[in-house]
Amino acid sequence: MNIHTNRRAFLSGLIVAVALPGLARAQQKSGAAAFFNELPEGSGELSANAFIRIAPDNTVTVLIKHIEFGQGPYTGLTTLVAEEMDADWSQMRAAAAPADVEKYANLAFGMQGTGGSTAMANSFMQMRKAGAGARAMLIAAAAERFGVPADQITIDKGIVSAGGQSATFGELAEAAAQQTAPEDPPVKDPAQFRLIGTDLPKVDSSAKTDGSAQFTLDVYRDGMLTAVVAHPPKFGAKAASFDDSAALQVAGVQKVAQVPTGVAVYADNTYAALKGRDALEIEWDEAEAETRSSDAMIEEWTAAAKAGGKWEITKSGDVEAALEGAEVVEATYVFPYLAHTPMEPLDAVVELRDGEAEVWMGSQMQTGDQGTIAKILGVENVRLHTMLAGGSFGRRATPDSHFAAEAAEVAKANGKGAVKLMWTREDDVQGGYYRPLTVHHMRAALDDQGGIKAWDHGIATQSVIMGTPFEAMLQGGPDSTAFEGANELHYAMANHRLRWAQMESPVPTLWWRSVGHTHTGFAVECFIDELLEKAGKDPIEGRLALMGEDHPRERAVLQRVAEMADQSGDYGYGVAVVKSFGSYVAQIAEIEDRGGIPHVRRVWCAVDCGLAVNPNVVRAQMEGGIGYGLSAALYSEVTLDEGGLIRQRNWDSYRILRLPEMPAIEVAIIASAEAPTGVGEPGTPPIAPAIANAWRRMTGNAYRRLPIIPVA
Amino acid sequence: MTISFTVNGEERSVDVDPDTPLLWVLRDELRLTGTKFGCGIAQCGACTVHLDGSPRRSCVTPVSMVEGSDITTIEGLSGPEAEAVQAAWRAIDVPQCGYCQSGQVMSATALLQQVSSPSDEDIDNAMAGNICRCATYVRIRQAIHDAARTLEG
Known part of the structure; x- marks a missing residue:
C-alpha cells in the first residue's frame, strides 16, 4: 500500500505548521501497541503535524483529523487549540484534515480513523501541544515586531500585546510562519483553562441549521x-x-x-x-448464501452459549464446583442483528x-x-x-x-x-454489517449473605474483526469486541467464568454504537438486578455493596444518579451502570405501562468521562446515546426469514425512535481532573437494561429478548 | 416533459421524467442540496419542503404534481417563524450530525406558522414524521418552545 496525498493543496495559503515529532512518535508508538499494532505505521519520516492555519483575516482554522458526524470533534478539538492559543472563540473555525496517516493518525490506532470513542482522548495532548506551539510562534513573531522580550508578551482573546503595542493573530501570521516551531511547547495548567470546561457554542450548528453544511x-x-x-x-x-x-x-x-x-x-x-x-x-x-432464519440461528446460538464455546475468557475460582448443588438462577438473553441506519445512507x-x-x-x-x-x-x-x-x-x-x-x-x-x-435506505437496512445477533446464557448462585457465589456466563456471537484486515491485531487471541463488558465486572463474585462461542455466518457484522457493550451491558445489568431482587436487596445499595471500594468511579455515577432521580411517582423505576470506552455511565429510567408496553417517561443520567471539554456536547451525547439505545431496546431488529431473505426494508419495518417517544432526560457530569475519555458511545448501553429492570420490578416480567416490541 | 414551478421565489422549468420525485429535481437539477434524501418513502422527513405553504415530503411527490406550485426549500426559508426557529436551533446547539435538520427546521417552521404557541402534543403531532437518528428530539422540542416564546415577544 503506497499512499501519497497531494500535500501542496494543503500547504497553499498561510499555514503555521506546528512540528511535534517527538511527541507524535512517542504517542504513536505506545498507542499503536495498545490497539492496531500489526497495521503498517507511517513512513517513519519525521513529518510536521499541521493542524492550525491562521489566515490574514484573523480566522484560525483547526484541521480535524477525526470525522465529524455529530459526536463533536470539530468543536472539541478546536476548543483545545483555542485554549492553548488564548484565541477568541469567534475567530475559530474547523475543517476536515486530509487523509494522511503520517500527520493525522489516531494516536490510539496508529492509523487515521475514528472509533471506540477515542477522538478526544487521543487528541487531547496532541491538539493542546499544537495550539501551544502556534502560540509560541505568534509570541516570537510579536517579540520581533514589538522589539520586546517574549516573556513580556501576553495574549488575551486573540489579541497579542505588550506595553502599548498589540496585534491580532492574522496580522502576525506571516511572520509567525517564519519562526521555528518549538519541539515540546509547554501547555497550560488546567487551573488556567478558560475555554475548556465551558459550554462553547458548537462550530457547526449554524451550517447544520440553514442547509449549507456539505455532506x-x-x-x-x-x-x-x-x-x-x-x-x-x-x-x-x-x-x-x-x-x-x-x-x-x-x-x-x-x-x-x-x-x-x-x-x-x-x-x-x-x-x-x-x-x-x-x-x-x-x-x-x-x-454460498446464508439460508438459515434468525429463529434457527437463535436456536443454534443458544445451544452454543449454553455449551460455552472454545474461548475461555475469564476464569476465577471453580464455577462448576460452586454451582454444584446450589440453587441456580438461569437466564438466556437474545439480541437481534441491528442495522445502524445513519440518516445519510x-x-x-x-x-x-x-x-x-x-x-x-x-x-x-x-x-x-x-x-x-x-x-x-x-x-x-x-x-x-x-x-x-x-x-x-x-x-x-x-x-x-x-x-x-x-x-x-x-x-x-x-x-x-x-x-x-x-446506497438507498433499502440497501442500508438489507446491506449487512450489522451488530451481531447474539445470545447470552447465564447461570448464577447466591451465597448466604446474598453475595454472588458463582457467575457462569456464555456468549455466542460472530466476531466483527476475525476474517478482516484487522485480525492481525488480535495476535491469535479472541476478539474482545464480542464480550467486552462481560469479562471484567465491577461486582464482586467468588467464582466467575466467561466463555465465548464464536459463531459463523455469511452475514457481515460490524461494531454498532458501543459495540459489545450493547449486549453485555444488558445481560450483566439485567441479570445482576434479578439476583439482587432475589436476594431481597435494593438495586442501588445492592450494587454498591457488590462494587465494594474497588470501583470508585462506578460508585460515584451510581450514587449521583440515585440522588438525581425522583422515584416517587406511581411508575416503574430501573437502574443500570455500565463502564465503556473509559467512561462511566449510570442511568435510571422511569417507565409507564401503556397497554402492556413500556413507555419511557424520564431518564436520569450521570456520566464520568474525565474532564468534560464541552459539557454541553457531553450532555448532547448522553441524550443521543439514550435515544439510540431506546430504538434498539424497544423496536429495532433485522430478521432473516426461512431461506435467508431479510424481512425489513426501510424505516417502516426497521422502526426507530421518534420524537413523541423520547423521554425527558437530565444529565449530570461528574467533576473530574482525569484526562478526557469518550462520550460518543457510553451513553447507549445502560438505557435498555434500565428499562427492562424497571419493567420487571413493576410487572414481574423480565424482558430477555430484544426488541421489546417487535415490529415486522 | 417540461414542468414549471416557483422555487424560493424564482420561476424554474425543468425537462425531466414527470415521475421524478421533486427531491431529485431539487437536488440533481437545481442543486438545492439542503433538502436531503433519507428513505424515499416518506418515513423520515429529511426531504421536507413547503409546497404552497404546507410541509410536504418531496421524496414521494412526483414533479409532475407541482406544476405551477410555489415551493420553499431550506435555502429559501424566511419570515419571522423561520428566523425564530433557526435562532433557537443555534442557541441550544440542536444539531448533531445535522443531516436531518433541514427537514426538522422545515417542519418546525410550518408548525409555528400554523400554531403560534404549540403544546407538547402539538409538537408530537407535527414532528413525529421527522426522524433524527442522533435523537436530538429533546432539544428539538425545547427549541420549538423557545422559538414560540421569541415570537410572542
Whole structure:
C-alpha cells in the first residue's frame, strides 16, 4: 500500500505548521501497541503535524483529523487549540484534515480513523501541544515586531500585546510562519483553562441549521454520473447473470456493469439510476448464501452459549464446583442483528483521472479506505476528502473498507470521470454489517449473605474483526469486541467464568454504537438486578455493596444518579451502570405501562468521562446515546426469514425512535481532573437494561429478548 | 416533459421524467442540496419542503404534481417563524450530525406558522414524521418552545 496525498493543496495559503515529532512518535508508538499494532505505521519520516492555519483575516482554522458526524470533534478539538492559543472563540473555525496517516493518525490506532470513542482522548495532548506551539510562534513573531522580550508578551482573546503595542493573530501570521516551531511547547495548567470546561457554542450548528453544511451526497462534479448497485437478496449470494436490456431503455441510464458486489447502474441522475436498477433482471447464485432464519440461528446460538464455546475468557475460582448443588438462577438473553441506519445512507464520489483519484466520502477509517481505493484503481495518488457524515454509529468504520471498495470498483468499471455511488435506505437496512445477533446464557448462585457465589456466563456471537484486515491485531487471541463488558465486572463474585462461542455466518457484522457493550451491558445489568431482587436487596445499595471500594468511579455515577432521580411517582423505576470506552455511565429510567408496553417517561443520567471539554456536547451525547439505545431496546431488529431473505426494508419495518417517544432526560457530569475519555458511545448501553429492570420490578416480567416490541 | 414551478421565489422549468420525485429535481437539477434524501418513502422527513405553504415530503411527490406550485426549500426559508426557529436551533446547539435538520427546521417552521404557541402534543403531532437518528428530539422540542416564546415577544 503506497499512499501519497497531494500535500501542496494543503500547504497553499498561510499555514503555521506546528512540528511535534517527538511527541507524535512517542504517542504513536505506545498507542499503536495498545490497539492496531500489526497495521503498517507511517513512513517513519519525521513529518510536521499541521493542524492550525491562521489566515490574514484573523480566522484560525483547526484541521480535524477525526470525522465529524455529530459526536463533536470539530468543536472539541478546536476548543483545545483555542485554549492553548488564548484565541477568541469567534475567530475559530474547523475543517476536515486530509487523509494522511503520517500527520493525522489516531494516536490510539496508529492509523487515521475514528472509533471506540477515542477522538478526544487521543487528541487531547496532541491538539493542546499544537495550539501551544502556534502560540509560541505568534509570541516570537510579536517579540520581533514589538522589539520586546517574549516573556513580556501576553495574549488575551486573540489579541497579542505588550506595553502599548498589540496585534491580532492574522496580522502576525506571516511572520509567525517564519519562526521555528518549538519541539515540546509547554501547555497550560488546567487551573488556567478558560475555554475548556465551558459550554462553547458548537462550530457547526449554524451550517447544520440553514442547509449549507456539505455532506457527501451534496457533492456534484462536472459530468458526474450517479450509480446504484443491485445487491444480492441473500447474504453470500452473487450475481450469476443479468439482463440489462430494459434498464438501458430507461431515459438517462448510461451504463450497466457487473461489479464484485452486484450489478451497477450508471445514470445522469439519481432517479434514472434507481429506475434502471428496478428494471434489471438478475439471476443470483445462492450456493454460498446464508439460508438459515434468525429463529434457527437463535436456536443454534443458544445451544452454543449454553455449551460455552472454545474461548475461555475469564476464569476465577471453580464455577462448576460452586454451582454444584446450589440453587441456580438461569437466564438466556437474545439480541437481534441491528442495522445502524445513519440518516445519510452510505455514499461516495470518486473522480478518476490519469494516475490519480479524488474521493469525497464520510470515511471513518481514512487510511484503510484510501489504501483500498488506491489498490483497486491502480493509482498511487488518492486524495480523500473526509466529508461531514449524516451519522454513522460505527457504520462507516469498516475494517474491510467494503464501501470504499465498492465505490472504487464502480468507478473503475466506468473509467475516467466522476461517479457518485449512493446506497438507498433499502440497501442500508438489507446491506449487512450489522451488530451481531447474539445470545447470552447465564447461570448464577447466591451465597448466604446474598453475595454472588458463582457467575457462569456464555456468549455466542460472530466476531466483527476475525476474517478482516484487522485480525492481525488480535495476535491469535479472541476478539474482545464480542464480550467486552462481560469479562471484567465491577461486582464482586467468588467464582466467575466467561466463555465465548464464536459463531459463523455469511452475514457481515460490524461494531454498532458501543459495540459489545450493547449486549453485555444488558445481560450483566439485567441479570445482576434479578439476583439482587432475589436476594431481597435494593438495586442501588445492592450494587454498591457488590462494587465494594474497588470501583470508585462506578460508585460515584451510581450514587449521583440515585440522588438525581425522583422515584416517587406511581411508575416503574430501573437502574443500570455500565463502564465503556473509559467512561462511566449510570442511568435510571422511569417507565409507564401503556397497554402492556413500556413507555419511557424520564431518564436520569450521570456520566464520568474525565474532564468534560464541552459539557454541553457531553450532555448532547448522553441524550443521543439514550435515544439510540431506546430504538434498539424497544423496536429495532433485522430478521432473516426461512431461506435467508431479510424481512425489513426501510424505516417502516426497521422502526426507530421518534420524537413523541423520547423521554425527558437530565444529565449530570461528574467533576473530574482525569484526562478526557469518550462520550460518543457510553451513553447507549445502560438505557435498555434500565428499562427492562424497571419493567420487571413493576410487572414481574423480565424482558430477555430484544426488541421489546417487535415490529415486522 | 417540461414542468414549471416557483422555487424560493424564482420561476424554474425543468425537462425531466414527470415521475421524478421533486427531491431529485431539487437536488440533481437545481442543486438545492439542503433538502436531503433519507428513505424515499416518506418515513423520515429529511426531504421536507413547503409546497404552497404546507410541509410536504418531496421524496414521494412526483414533479409532475407541482406544476405551477410555489415551493420553499431550506435555502429559501424566511419570515419571522423561520428566523425564530433557526435562532433557537443555534442557541441550544440542536444539531448533531445535522443531516436531518433541514427537514426538522422545515417542519418546525410550518408548525409555528400554523400554531403560534404549540403544546407538547402539538409538537408530537407535527414532528413525529421527522426522524433524527442522533435523537436530538429533546432539544428539538425545547427549541420549538423557545422559538414560540421569541415570537410572542
